[in-house]
Amino acid sequence: MFKKQKGKIGENVACKYLEENNYHIIDRNFRCKQGEIDIIACDRTKNELVFFEIKLRSSLKYGMPSEAVLEEKQNRILKTAKYYEYKNKIKNTPIRFDVIEVFLLNSHFKINHIKDAFISSI
Numbered sequence: 001m002f003k004k005q006k007g008k009i010g011e012n013v014a015c016k017y018l019e020e021n022n023y024h025i026i027d028r029n030f031r032c033k034q035g036e037i038d039i040i041a042c043d044r045t046k047n048e049l050v051f052f053e054i055k056l057r058s059s060l061k062y063g064m065p066s067e068a069v070l071e072e073k074q075n076r077i078l079k080t081a082k083y084y085e086y087k088n089k090i091k092n093t094p095i096r097f098d099v100i101e102v103f104l105l106n107s108h109f110k111i112n113h114i115k116d117a118f119i120s121s122i
Contacts, residue, residue, distance in 0.1 A: 010056030010102040011038055013109045017100070021113075023050070032083050035076035039100075040084065048094045051081045053117070058104040065101040066114055074118045 015025055018041055027040040039052040053073070055065030077097060084090070099117040103110040
């Protein structure tokens with residue numbers, strides 16, 4: 001399976017999980033020159049804007065999926081989120097950055113939602 005197709009599957013699984021857990025999906029695959037954010041959603045229980053990085057793995061051969069979200073990737077996500085807030089005139093709204101690990105195991109998906117996966121300097 002191609003990387004882009006796997007990413008799309010992981011994002012679809014993550015969106016379904018989020019919708020079932022009181023999140024409202026606002027945007028997917030937001031891109032700008034600073035980078036890309038896989039999913040942007042509102043956590044309805046906390047009224048927070050959440051920027052999600054989704055990582056799909058079918059093996060732990062290279063470690064946990066969240067370990068792939070290195071400092072450089074985090075900085076790109078932070079800059080992209082800052083631009084998203086500016087572009088959409090979002091002010092005084094609590095935000096956080098989460099990672100969703102999607103594991104494909106024997107044709108079944110397992111989700112690990114890591115809240116506050118990294119800290120915002122915004």
